[in-house]
Amino acid sequence: MNAFRGLRAMIYKEVLHAVRDRMALVFSFIVPLFQMIILGFAIDTNVRQVHTVVYDQSGRSQSAGAQDAGTSESRAFLDRFRNSDTFHIRKFVHSDEELNEELIAGRARVGIKIPVDFARDLVNGDSAQVLVLVDGSDSAVAGQALTVSSQIALDESLSRLLPEHAPAPIESRPKILFNPASRSPNFFLPGMLAVLLLFVTTMLTALSVVREKERGTLEQLLVTPVKPLALMLGKIAPYFALGVSELCALLVFMRFVFQVPIHGDALLLTLLSTCYLFVNLTLGILISTKANSHPEAMQLSMMIMLPSLFLSGYIFPRENMPLIFFLLSYVVPATYMVDISRGVILRGAGVTELWIDALVLASMGVCILLFAAKRFQKMIV
């Protein structure tokens, strides 16, 4: 009891601050929602409708230079490209120079050149060559274009070799679990929750304490019998409330604006996430024991937020990280939150799978809080 002396007074005051500064509160509530909208619509890691340009020489008589080139064979082959979701044929060109130019200018990412003797080779049973040029400047696009174009060539070859309606000797039937449509928002938004929640927790708490340092009110508080723990929890309380409402708002947005299904229990997700919010809030307090000014607090918050972005597995899969970063990712709270949120939302995981993440987060929070309280006592204002 005594360690929390003054907590009620602190909460009384913090609530008044929040009411006075309603605009700032509303603003910080809205920003993450906007970020989710922007990122949610912008991120689409699936490669679709890659701009493609075709130079079809097939069947063209070398001397005539006829404009309407193409044979039924080449057109059938190109239809396979057209029917795949990956390619979008935007233009036919009539020379190698034009083909190159389209690629260099970036108007097309893929160039397909079908040589003059394509149809003849096919009919004669010789190997027909097709040149597929892929712009390598975006590795995801290049990879996808490569795979799909080889697949198309293989399919076309098989259908020519096998008798009509004969089944392929082996047919692989891949099934993508948990996110069958491979929708990017389904995968990215649950992870993004962890990052978006950082803003309204770590940074705002740090700033709120540092503001008191700058105004000299912290010095005044330290002369009163308020205990450091009470002071810190009082500072945390409003941002905890903000964090929980933010989380709920983000979940609603994710579910109804982006149509990401939540396979698990949303209430459980909220409950487990409170551990994550708690860690972030204590980190904010820890920052404020070091920072003496607004800019300093912002910089330190950024230093905490960046690793969360890159190490948590939200952007880069943790399994592919160099060992040192992989190990580091274990001390980044967002790692556990990404796990919890993807677990509940995508895989429908429950307490049995996720309690350990929550426990790790809660213990981190308590440790940081006690450490910050120690620093608080020694702080010179």
Next chain:
Amino acid sequence: MTAIRAEKITRRFGEFTAVDGVSFQVEAGEIFGFLGPNGSGKTVTIKMLCGILPLSGGDAWVDGIDVRADPDSVRSRIGYMSQKFSLYDDLTVLENLRFYGKVYGLGGAKLERKIEEIIEQNNIRPYVNRQAGKLSGGWKQRLALGCALLHEPHILFLDEPTAGIDPVARRQLWDLLFELSGRGITFFVTTHYMDEVERCSHLAYLYYGKLIADGTPAALRHLPDMTPPGTHRVEITTEDVTSALRTARTLPAVRSATIFGRSIHALIEDSVSGNELGEILRRKGYDVEDIRSLAPSLEDVFVELTDRRQKELETPA
């Protein structure tokens, strides 16, 4: 009874020693004036006594409690008004009072009664619903003092409570201090105003971390050799003080001279009497109205002490 006792308290910041082995004792009910030039370590001393800045050396007792051993108990018995206004600008006067009351564990009817009393005492009723940040300087100070008084502390530390407020507000604040002091509250006050210095019952003078004077105003005025042997002080009232001062300073018998309002305070050698000095100035064309002998003012005392201390520091040991 002793309210505050400091024994060789020292505070270092790295290499720099802000307060260097300072000892003094303040009795209960005194108004203790703690003086010294900017940066001499007054605020640092107060912070150490309030338990928010650890001592690098020495010992201190506040209200009988060892500051090193139990800063928490010290905090609940003292009030502190920092040099800079440090209440919540966005909270109203009433909300600030409520908050500080709650912080000290007051609540319910008791808190409301106490707040009522503070409002009455500090005359802040017309402003109770105004945001603290929108008050003028004098009202801010009253509110700050009110907040510091809520929990009925035995000792109040006021760090430059009257800096930047008008003379009327200053006078009113001091009236309140006297009233409270009459009820047995001890005040530890820093100030740069000499008229306020004269109102204190006990003074100490800190010069760059070292305490160089300690006593009642009367005792300091009559410090031996404040007026060195073979010299005496006179006050000369004249129309044209500035140029008279310039002239007076050129005279060999005048050791030092400064202006106080419309008169010159001079420390002169006994070989010349006050009247003779007046004659000399008259002959030089000044309209001398009045000459009288003078006890050193407290300002004289501090200027003299500072001069001496500086000379000591300049001459290598």
